[in-house]
Amino acid sequence: MSKKISILGSTGSIGTQALEVCEKHGFEVIALSAHSSVELLEQQTRKFKPKYVCIFNENKYGELKERLSDLSVEVLTGMDGLCFVSALEEADIILNSVVGMVGLLPTLKAIEAGKDIALANKETLVAGGKLVMSSAKEKGVNIYPVDSEHSAIFQCLQGNKRSQLSKIILTASGGPFYGRTYDELKSVTKADALKHPNWDMGNKITIDSATLMNKGLEFIEAKWLFDLEPEQIEIVVHRQSVIHSAVEYNDYSVIAQLGVPDMKIPIQYALLYPDRTECPTKRLSLTDYGTLTFGKPDYETFKCLSSAIEAIKRGGAYPCLVNSANEEAVRAFLSDEITFIEIGEIVSSVLDEFEYTELTSYEDITEADRKAREYVKWRISAKS
């Protein structure tokens, strides 16, 4: 079962948990990469002894090279380095757990090299869904979802006929502000927004969970991964994050996947597919939970969610535009430039500000990304 793996984003929440899974199952880690966490990347390199290590931030390259000067590992940097470790000849699988749009090009390079991908980078499919799925099909590359919801759907599809699927139920924890009104959200702080009830994640995704943009991005990802119409995706708020998502078939039988909220389960499934062996996590006890609850999302209050759904219904560049606008808005929120509700206002305004355009190449995507970011920066600076 020993596979050779290259990990993009090894110092993040998914990356560190993936390394636990690799350790448990004796995977050979042939490459590690991080954005700028030099210290942790050094520790990981000493422990897992990869052939290649990449630090994305070029300003940190010298420091990392210095720290690792007693090892024979090859040290790389920048987008070139990231693309190199995503297309390694000797890798069996690439885990892409990079945060943001920056993860798209490495995914395309991995596909070009014919490498199977365990995908945790949402933006890859949100911004480049059409391009990524068609190139993966052409190259015969498998994309294994790492996100818990998409992993759940993928698991529920096993042994059934895809042609007999009627819809999917995408579950959402609802985030820390479930049940609040729009007015109540006007006063929430950064600290409030960074507290998630069930999952321990990086800052960007934690804010996305609070605005429900995360569910909007997952809606778009699900459309591409499983070739669905937007009308076939129902979002259900399930506060306990025990049911990770479900699939309804033509006979109205609904199959769900359950487990404790621990990303190691979906990470392991993506890396070991189709094998199921002991995972370094807790077992689910339904009686400990006692009650599982279900509700409808509030699309009026959580504008990011409704905007993301509207974006994928309209198609073209809109999903990419709302995603890039959101990345900029979250960055601005985390640096105290805008308030929490302004994130949703900015994201939804993109739907009015931009005309429909098609995205047919990577260049088209980066151009749409650039325009959306420029627009958000302009909007924020015009306000102050």
Ligand code: MN
């Ligand atoms: Mn998720």
